[in-house]
Amino acid sequence: MTDDSSTDRHARPGQSAPGRPMCLSDHGQLIAAIPHLLGFYPTDSIVLILVRDNLVFLTQRIDLPTSTLRDEQLAAQVANDVRHHADVDAIAFLVGDDAGGNGRGGRHQFAVHLWGAFARHGRVVDVYGVPRIAEGARWFDYGFPERTGTVPDPENSPMHAAAVARGLVTYADRDALAATLRPDPDDVLKRREALMDALAAHPCSADPGTMQAETEQSFQLVRRQVEQVPDRTGPLTDQDIAELSIALADLWVRDRCLGFALGEHAPAAERLWTELTRQSPAPERAEPATLLAISAYLRGDGTLAALALDRAEAAHPHHRLASMVRGAMDLGMPPATIRGIAERAVGDQHDTSREAVHHRPSE
Known part of the structure; x- marks a missing residue:
């Protein structure tokens, strides 16, 4: 405004x-x-x-x-x-x-x-x-x-x-809602960033078949964590956070995860994206934050969606998907429009070639 x-x-x-x-x-x-x-x-x-x-x-x-x-x-x-x-x-x-x-x-x-x-x-x-x-x-x-x-x-x-x-x-107020997405302390985030650097140190394969298998493995890792949310009683470990952050930094994995907002796993996925928005270091934090924004907007919670986009853009300025969602919200587009973006993103995965991204998002 x-x-x-x-x-x-x-x-x-x-x-x-x-x-x-x-x-x-x-x-x-x-x-x-x-x-x-x-x-x-x-x-x-x-x-x-x-x-x-x-x-x-x-x-x-x-x-x-x-x-x-x-x-x-x-x-x-x-x-x-x-x-x-x-x-x-x-x-x-x-x-x-x-x-x-x-x-x-x-x-x-x-x-x-x-x-x-x-x-x-x-x-x-x-x-x-x-x-x-x-x-x-x-x-x-x-x-x-x-x-x-x-x-x-x-x-x-x-x-x-x-x-x-x-x-x-x-x-109680908007600040209290915003506090639910406040990033963890810097020293904790740096510790996780170091772990992510160590996990991502192996060279990426140039073989298309291997790349596809690695992407599928990363997506299945995220899926398992989403499915475990309802029964999980403790917090994610640093290892969990590092592995999930690396997985979501593959933009094909991230886009495929948009599908969780469209089905029965939406509440569990939104809880996981909320945790990772707080717990992931920048710039990887932008991926779960954007997924959270889309999920919140689809169910009509524009306040949470806007706050999540704030986190995404702070972690990764000019993030392409976050900017797209922000533009749709600023134009007052209904949630059905965002649903269409999510459906197209999931469907397009099977029709286009990709470049694997294993660490540090390139959007």
């Missing part, structure tokens, strides 16, 4: 709870659902919710601008991001406004900019304010300040129950 804001898109879209449509007239319940749609409790944020047929279609969070000089620009960008989504109702919540929507101070002027930006695209947006997302917090309608109410307990909301049933965690 803007240089001084972060954006989270497609955060856990779909039904507000399995088989249960969202009641649009109960704005308190909708506000209480926001942390569980995003995966964390937002502060000082614009939360835009698109609803189709009374089901949450898309949730987007953006940092509120720190200067009123950016209000009009940001409002235009918000409206532009959603103008291609047809047959949806748009509802914006400005989280962090205590002014009560009385038109004097607070974020009322930003609401005016939002109305104008949506109108230029022939669209309508309802804008509400709330100081924080917590039980008893009072929300208000910027267009009709007399329309107000209180937020019920988010931890007792239907969306919270749905998130728990799906094994999803709602974090």
Whole structure:
């Protein structure tokens, strides 16, 4: 979006709870659902919710601008991001406004900019304010300040129950979610890097048959680790991490692993990619981080996807696949588009020649 804001898109879209449509007239319940749609409790944020047929279609969070000089620009960008989504109702919540929507101070002027930006695209947006997302917090309608109410307990909301049933965690804030991907200490990463250098010291074969066999062996190593995730009780060993990092540095192995996001092993694979995003040294960290981003985006968790891409790009700037996924997210492409990328990547492996990469990704 803007240089001084972060954006989270497609955060856990779909039904507000399995088989249960969202009641649009109960704005308190909708506000209480926001942390569980995003995966964390937002502060000082614009939360835009698109609803189709009374089901949450898309949730987007953006940092509120720190200067009123950016209000009009940001409002235009918000409206532009959603103008291609047809047959949806748009509802914006400005989280962090205590002014009560009385038109004097607070974020009322930003609401005016939002109305104008949506109108230029022939669209309508309802804008509400709330100081924080917590039980008893009072929300208000910027267009009709007399329309107000209180937020019920988010931890007792239907969306919270749905998130728990799906094994999803709602974090206290975005930083707490980001901490789940924080790399291990430098000395630990250097120890693993040295082990990887030792394991990869053998010369690579130039024989196509041998190269293909080595690639298949590397992929099967990753597959075994994915399959062991549900029953594994301890952490990965340094040897495990080194071997997996080397395996995923073969881009054909990495691309084949995209298939895990499309099947029954998706939860287990995502857990493994999360571990390796923390535990692998750079630049190899970019591979599991990108796999994690794709997996998260496919199931609608745009916040985790964006954070994983941050890790991938920090570990390996200009990483080709990470840049492709980032571009798709920035354009607001639906998860189905990313699914198509994953399906093509898996299918193309059988139709093109490759250059084996055994250490240090070349993307």
